[in-house]
Amino acid sequence: MQQSLLTFEQVYYTYPGARQSALNGITLRIPQGKRCALIGRNGCGKTTLFSLANGLYKPQKGRVYWQGEPLQYDRKNLIELRQKVGLVFQNPEQQLVASTVEEDISYGLCNLGLPKSEIQQQVTQALREFELTELAERPVHHLSLGQKKRVSLADVMVLRPELLLLDEPTAYLDRPQSRNFMAILQKIYESGTTILMASHDLDLVYCWAEWIFVMDEGRLILEGKPQDIFSQRKILEGVQLGLPLIYEILITEGLATEEHSLEKFRQRILQLFY
C-alpha cells in the first residue's frame, strides 16, 4: 500500500462564531511522491484543510497525523512540522514578512536557528533556483504579483519540505508567469517533493495531477486518478464543479479511447498551455 505523508482522520473545524463547520469530519490521506490536486466549489474548506495541515489551526475533533504520528502543537513541534509541510498561500501578501527578497527567503532558516554562513549559502542557492538573484535587494512591496508568488514559493522551498501545499498557485498569473511557475513546480516534483495543489482550474488539474481529491461541505466526496474522477459527471455537476473543457473535448471527439492515448494528450496539453 502507498505510504501516506499526511493523514486527516475524522477532522472537524468550525471558525469562532461561525454557524457551520468548515471541516465536517474529513478523512483524507496524502500519498507520498505524487502530484495531487484538491478541488471543490468556493467555501468547501480547501484553505481550512491546508491551515490544519501545517498546524496553523488545530482540529476541534479528530486528528491529523504526519507519517503516522499525531501532530503536536507546541512551538518546537510546530517549527519542525512547518519545515516538513510547506504552505504557499493564494495571496503572497499573506506570506511575505521581511523588507527585501533576500531577507524574506532567509526568515524560515533563521527560525530554525541555523548558523549564519549556512543560511547565506542556502539563500544564495534559492535565489538562483527561483531566478530571483537580480531581485535579492529589492523591497518585496515593489515586486509584481508574479514575482511575489515566486518569492513566496522560494520562502517555503528553501526549507526543503517533504510536502508542498499550494493554494491556487496560478491565480492572477498571466500565461508566461503561469508557465514559469509550472516549470519550477515540475523541478520541485522531480526532486522528490510531494505536492498538493488546490485549484479551480479544472483543465490544469486534469492535465497535471496524478491523484485528485474532491471536497464538498467540509468532507471528501471523491478521490482517484483524473480519468476516474472526471468520468463521474453526475456527482461533479451535483457539487457545481462540472468537467474540464479539455476532458469534454477529448471524450466528445472520441480522441481518447485508451488510457495510454489519454495520458499522451494530457501531457501534450500540459506542455502547450502551462
Ligand SMILES: Nc1ncnc2c1ncn2[C@@H]1O[C@H](COP(=O)(O)OP(=O)(O)OP(=O)(O)O)[C@@H](O)[C@H]1O
Ligand atoms: N476566518 C474565518 N472566519 C470565519 N469563517 C471562515 C473563515 N475563513 C473561512 N471561513 C468559512 O469557512 C468555510 C470554508 O472556507 P475555506 O476558505 O476553507 O474554503 P475554500 O474551499 O478554500 O474556498 P475558496 O475556493 O473560495 O478559496 C467557508 O464557509 C468560509 O466562509
